[in-house]
Amino acid sequence: MEFLLAILIGLLYASGLYMMLRRSLVKLIIGLILLGNGANLLIFLLGRITKGKPPIIPEESKFFLDAYADPVPQALILTAIVISFGLQSFAIVLIKRAYKVVKTDDLDQMNSTDEFS
Template identity: 80%
Template sequence: MEIVLAIMIGILYAAGIYMILRRSLVKLILGIIILGNGANLLIFLLGRITKGSPPIIPGDLKVFEAAYADPIPQALILTAIVISFGLQSFAIILIKRAYKVVKTDDLDEMNAIDQDS
C-alpha cells in the first residue's frame, strides 16, 4: 500500500509543478491545489499506515498493548486542508479580480500590460 501512495505522491507533485509552470493563472491555481493534495498524502504516508484501534488507553492500563492509529498525522492533515482551502479561496478571488481588470489570465500579457502603464 505504501508503494502505491508513494507513486501517487510523485505523480501529484509532478502534475502540480507542471501546472504551476504554465502561463495561465487558472492552471496556476489548479497546480497549487494538486500540490497541496500531494503534500497531504505525503504527511499521511510519513505517519505510517497501521491498522489498529483508536489511541485510547483504558483506565486500568498504563501503556498501549496493541497497535494503534497515530492521531498526529491525521490532525496535521486536517489543519493543512483548512489552510489550503483558505489559500485557494483567496487566490480564486484574487484571480477573478485580476481577470476583471486586465481581461486576460495569461501572465505574459499581464506583464506586458503592466509595463505599458
C-alpha cells in the same frame, strides 16, 4: 499500500509543479490544489497507515500493546485542508480580479500592467 501511495504522491507533486509552471492562471490554481493534496497525502503516509484501534490506553495497562492510529498526522491534515482551502479561495478571487483588470489570464501578458491603470 505505502508504495502505491508514494507513487501517487510523486505523481501529484510532479503534475502540480508542471501545472504551476504553465502560463495560465487557472492552471496555476489547479497546480496549487494538486500540490496541496500531495502534501496532505505525504503527511498521512509519514504517520504510518494502520488499521488499528484508537490511541486510548486502557486503565489496566501503562503502554500500548497493539497497533494504533496516530492522531497527530490526522490533525495536521485537517489543519492543512482548512489552510489550503483559504489559500485557494483567496487565489481564485485574486485571479478573478486580475482577469477583470487585465482581460487575460496569460502570465506573460500580465507583466506590463502599468499600461492598464
